[in-house]
Amino acid sequence: MTEHIDVRTGVYYDSVTLLRITQAARSAPGVTAAQVAMATELNLDLARGMGFEVPADVTTNDLLITLRGDDQGAIDAGIAALEGALADAAAAGRAAGGLGSGPAPRTVRGAAASHPDAPLALLSVPGQYVLGEAMDAIAAGRHVMIFSDNVPIDDELAIKRAAAQAGVLVMGPDCGTAIVGGVGLGFANVLGEYDGQSVGVIAASGTGAQHVTALLDDAKVDVSHVLGLGGRDLSEQVGGMSALQALQLLGDDPQTDRILVISKPPHPATADKVRAAADQIGKPVTYVLLGPGQPTITDGVGAVLDDLGIAVPAWRTWNEAAASSAPGALRGLYSGGTLADEAMLVASGVLGDIRSNIPLSPELALPADATAAGTPDLTGLGNVVVDLGDDEFTAGRPHPMIDPTVRLDLLAAQAADPEVSVILLDVVLGHSAEADPAARLAPAIADALASAGRPLSVVVALCGTDGDPQGRDRQADALAAAGAAVYTSNAEAAQVAANLAAGRTLEGARA
Numbered sequence: 001m002t003e004h005i006d007v008r009t010g011v012y013y014d015s016v017t018l019l020r021i022t023q024a025a026r027s028a029p030g031v032t033a034a035q036v037a038m039a040t041e042l043n044l045d046l047a048r049g050m051g052f053e054v055p056a057d058v059t060t061n062d063l064l065i066t067l068r069g070d071d072q073g074a075i076d077a078g079i080a081a082l083e084g085a086l087a088d089a090a091a092a093g094r095a096a097g098g099l100g101s102g103p104a105p106r107t108v109r110g111a112a113a114s115h116p117d118a119p120l121a122l123l124s125v126p127g128q129y130v131l132g133e134a135m136d137a138i139a140a141g142r143h144v145m146i147f148s149d150n151v152p153i154d155d156e157l158a159i160k161r162a163a164a165q166a167g168v169l170v171m172g173p174d175c176g177t178a179i180v181g182g183v184g185l186g187f188a189n190v191l192g193e194y195d196g197q198s199v200g201v202i203a204a205s206g207t208g209a210q211h212v213t214a215l216l217d218d219a220k221v222d223v224s225h226v227l228g229l230g231g232r233d234l235s236e237q238v239g240g241m242s243a244l245q246a247l248q249l250l251g252d253d254p255q256t257d258r259i260l261v262i263s264k265p266p267h268p269a270t271a272d273k274v275r276a277a278a279d280q281i282g283k284p285v286t287y288v289l290l291g292p293g294q295p296t297i298t299d300g301v302g303a304v305l306d307d308l309g310i311a312v313p314a315w316r317t318w319n320e321a322a323a324s325s326a327p328g329a330l331r332g333l334y335s336g337g338t339l340a341d342e343a344m345l346v347a348s349g350v351l352g353d354i355r356s357n358i359p360l361s362p363e364l365a366l367p368a369d370a371t372a373a374g375t376p377d378l379t380g381l382g383n384v385v386v387d388l389g390d391d392e393f394t395a396g397r398p399h400p401m402i403d404p405t406v407r408l409d410l411l412a413a414q415a416a417d418p419e420v421s422v423i424l425l426d427v428v429l430g431h432s433a434e435a436d437p438a439a440r441l442a443p444a445i446a447d448a449l450a451s452a453g454r455p456l457s458v459v460v461a462l463c464g465t466d467g468d469p470q471g472r473d474r475q476a477d478a479l480a481a482a483g484a485a486v487y488t489s490n491a492e493a494a495q496v497a498a499n500l501a502a503g504r505t506l507e508g509a510r511a
Contacts, residue, residue, distance in 0.1 A: 004075045006065040014124035017089045019398040024085040030074025039064040108133045112140035127151040134159045146172030160241040169245045175228035176206035189430035190467030198224040200256035202246045204263035207336025215301040217465045224256040234266030251281030258284040265291040296491035315489040319480035326455035327503035328421025331414045332385030335400040339426045340387040347498035354383045401433045415448035422457045424497040429464030438478035446482040458484040461493035
């Protein structure tokens with residue numbers, strides 16, 4: 001093995017860009033490990049944990065590049081790949097700045113000054129720096145989308161109070177999905193434009209928003225905007241400040257005829273506040289607030305279609321006959337937290353308790369030693385659903401919607417576990433997601449089924465649209481050809497997977 005360590009002083013890229021650069025380096029032939037990240041203490045610990053000897057004088061203002069490969073040729077290939085990705089990122093930054101070959105603005109204040117007509121600022125900086133940049137954007141009269149996570153709650157409160165006073169919307173922190181006037185920001189699907197009433201979506205959930213809009217698009221329903229809130233907005237402490245602003249904006253928007261609100265369970269007092277505000281805007285509002293006994297995302301979309309007088313379609317499936325009944329454990333390997341929550345809510349109605357790193361109740365949390373190594377060890381834990389996009393699994397490495405390496409390793413481990421009879425996966429398409437998920441996942445599924453040596457089913461919930469750059473039908477066909485049963489409804493996929501694990505036939509599994 002050959003290693004390469006490089007420290008570049010005074011160079012900064014946001015976390016999303018660095019994830020893509022890391023992915024480019026890891027994809028080079030012969031590269032076995034790679035990390036391109038700002039030299040924060042967390043990332044330094046990760047590099048050390050990967051076995052690299054980090055220079056003692058590195059600082060948080062430095063870019064740390066670590067590569068390991070089979071030989072020097074692999075290292076050279078990795079360096080070439082990351083240099084190309086760095087060059088692409090620099091070119092994109094110059095283009096976004098609208099300044100030709102000149103430097104792009106380095107602060108929100110500078111960007112606002114050079115783009116006086118831009119109504120929205122998108123922030124993707126380390127969480128501890130968000131407060132100042134967000135306040136500058138608000139002072140400039142801009143709406144703000146905060147992609148960054150790890151923002152202190154007190155900073156979020158200060159930002160949202162300032163935004164409320166200024167009459168602008170803050171989406172986030174930790175807001176990964178939005179669509180504003182047809183333009184996707186972060187992880188977003190490509191939606192069509194359709195005649196008839198338009199639905200505006202308010203979402204305290206990234207993959208939940210994507211699933212809602214993908215199903216609406218399947219039913220040929222127009223979506224005007226998707227306004228993200230961040231995962232804490234509907235908590236008691238934040239009190240729905242962004243939700244109230246979003247309701248007002250969509251209520252005043254002539255392109256929005258009705259509104260759908262999707263969230264994990266909000267605090268009851270905050271939910272009451274949001275409902276009271278919604279009652280005053282004069283437009284129909286549908287709520288999908290996931291929780292025990294509450295409608296699924298698919299049910300919520302069906303309710304909107306019913307109100308519009310549109311027949312609820314039979315949500316598409318591929319290769320459903322591949323799903324075979326065999327009593328055993330269900331293992332859900334999810335990249336989307338809300339989709340994982342919904343899968344647990346549905347499956348627990350069939351299988352009972354389901355353990356998770358994001359459990360429905362505290363006593364169902366995975367034991368500490370199951371996640372200590374950074375990749376879950378689910379051996380002997382029975383029915384489990386894991387959110388591999390949770391912070392504990394993405395610290396210092398790409399989100400599984402961008403790089404599926406961790407999930408592919410976990411898929412192989414579940415196939416080798418004789419306790420497991422059904423593996424349930426989500427695949428989320430759209431902008432910013434992996435360019436061709438099936439290219440790596442389909443062979444991994446085929447290998448898992450071939451090597452299991454026992455009845456094993458793989459069920460996939462595919463979240464995407466016909467317009468997505470990955471090609472939804474092409475992805476579905478490849479996954480189905482590998483032996484997976486593919487569903488466009490996550491709730492239906494979870495229902496089938498749970499019933500199969502309970503030993504029911506496919507006909508009974510649909511119930």
